Amino acid sequence: MASKASLKGKGKAGKGSKASEEGSSAAKCVKEWSTWAMKKAKVITHYGFIPLIIVIGMNSEPKPQLYQLLSPV
Amino acid sequence: MGSSVSHAAAPPPPPPSPSPSPSSVGLAAALPRKQDEKAEPEKVDWLNLPCPIPFEEIQREALMSLKPELFEGLRFDFTKGLNQRFSLSHSVFMGSMEVPSQASDTLKVPTAHYEFGANFLDPKLMLVGRVLTDGRLNARVKSDLTDNLTMKMNAQLTNEPHFSQGMFNFDYKGTDFRSQLQIGNNAFYGGNYIQSVSPHLSLGTEIFWLGHQRKSGIGFAARYNTDNMVATGQVASTGIVALSYVQKVSEKVSLASDFMYNHLTQDVTSSFGYDYILRQCRLRGRIDSNGAFAAFLEERLNMGVNFILSAEVDHRKKDYKFGFGMTVGE
Numbered sequence: 472m473a474s475k476a477s478l479k480g481k482g483k484a485g486k487g488s489k490a491s492e493e494g495s496s497a498a499k500c501v502k503e504w505s506t507w508a509m510k511k512a513k514v515i516t517h518y519g520f521i522p523l524i525i526v527i528g529m530n531s532e533p534k535p536q537l538y539q540l541l542s543p544v
Numbered sequence: 545m546g547s548s549v550s551h552a553a554a555p556p557p558p559p560p561s562p563s564p565s566p567s568s569v570g571l572a573a574a575l576p577r578k579q580d581e582k583a584e585p586e587k588v589d590w591l592n593l594p595c596p597i598p599f600e601e602i603q604r605e606a607l608m609s610l611k612p613e614l615f616e617g618l619r620f621d622f623t624k625g626l627n628q629r630f631s632l633s634h635s636v637f638m639g640s641m642e643v644p645s646q647a648s649d650t651l652k653v654p655t656a657h658y659e660f661g662a663n664f665l666d667p668k669l670m671l672v673g674r675v676l677t678d679g680r681l682n683a684r685v686k687s688d689l690t691d692n693l694t695m696k697m698n699a700q701l702t703n704e705p706h707f708s709q710g711m712f713n714f715d716y717k718g719t720d721f722r723s724q725l726q727i728g729n730n731a732f733y734g735g736n737y738i739q740s741v742s743p744h745l746s747l748g749t750e751i752f753w754l755g756h757q758r759k760s761g762i763g764f765a766a767r768y769n770t771d772n773m774v775a776t777g778q779v780a781s782t783g784i785v786a787l788s789y790v791q792k793v794s795e796k797v798s799l800a801s802d803f804m805y806n807h808l809t810q811d812v813t814s815s816f817g818y819d820y821i822l823r824q825c826r827l828r829g830r831i832d833s834n835g836a837f838a839a840f841l842e843e844r845l846n847m848g849v850n851f852i853l854s855a856e857v858d859h860r861k862k863d864y865k866f867g868f869g870m871t872v873g874e
Binding site: 513516520523525528529531533535540543 | 622626628630632662663671672673675681683699701708
């Protein structure tokens with residue numbers, strides 16, 4: 472339905488539509504890549520944020536010992 | 545700790561200088577000389593006004609007094625410091641949480657969760673992360689890029705798709721103004737600006753735009769404070785008018801009141817509360833125009849050990865919430 476109508480439109484417009492199609496596909500490419508990047512960033516943040524804080528904290532001065540991470544004292 | 549240091553980096557208000565300020569400004573110019581002996585009104589240095597409070601904290605005294613974190617059930621928080629800047633926190637909660645529902649009464653869902661958190665607080669960088677047993681992560685990052693520019697990031701990530709939220713804030717602090725730019729997910733863009741107009745009065749404005757719902761709004765705020773009182777007012781194009789007034793009656797006691805009117809839902813709420821900050825405890829109580837009253841007590845049992853009691857009673861909705869808990873560590 473919608474795809475047939477768009478094919479008809481493409482046939483009629485000819486060269487003009489090709490140029491705009493390339494422009495819109497570049498924008499689509501950028502959008503797809505940025506969505507992919509945001510999804511990966513979300514997963515990385517979800518799993519890596521707390522370990523990152525722990526690594527930064529264990530390396531700050533004065534360096535705490537490893538057992539202090541787990542013991543309640 | 546670390547975060548308070550970066551707040552202290554704001555320039556302190558300068559004493560009123562005897563240097564020639566623009567004429568007919570200070571009261572001392574208008575009054576005859578004799579009255580100078582009694583109570584000399586301070587000359588206002590209009591070129592050196594203090595830096596205003598950040599826009600989102602404009603009602604912070606009223607919020608601190610009137611909206612404590614009431615809860616129902618058992619709450620236990622343990623914070624263990626490994627370092628001056630690095631600490632881990634463990635928190636257990638067993639009780640009911642309110643879930644807002646479409647019907648007029650809210651749903652209470654019994655929940656129990658354990659939350660693990662790590663904090664790194666440096667004067668220039670603050671990292672706070674909290675993860676719950678169901679996989680939700682609350683992350684906050686605050687970094688001072690330069691003396692005047694701060695970047696903040698706030699995110700709540702969940703395992704369910706499309707429920708995560710994130711927001712970036714860029715704050716710029718000038719000598720007597722602050723401005724902020726916000727970028728959030730769902731194409732949310734917002735900005736606000738607040739300016740000191742006199743040593744006691746600051747005016748601000750905010751504007752936001754929601755991309756996906758094509759909604760935008762603008763709001764204005766004003767804050768007048770002296771040493772003993774704070775009065776704020778906020779008006780927004782979303783139809784909300786919010787006023788608040790906090791009076792510090794003595795070193796230990798302050799009284800606060802708050803009024804909110806929503807034009808679209810024709811909803812009016814007003815509340816009045818007190819805040820007692822005593823040596824061993826902090827007691828906050830409030831009563832609402834909906835007939836609900838609440839109280840929150842934090843009692844210091846020992847160094848670093850706090851006992852918490854929370855109560856909220858609403859006879860009209862037949863909603864009674866009582867909670868107790870302990871907080872160990874700073």
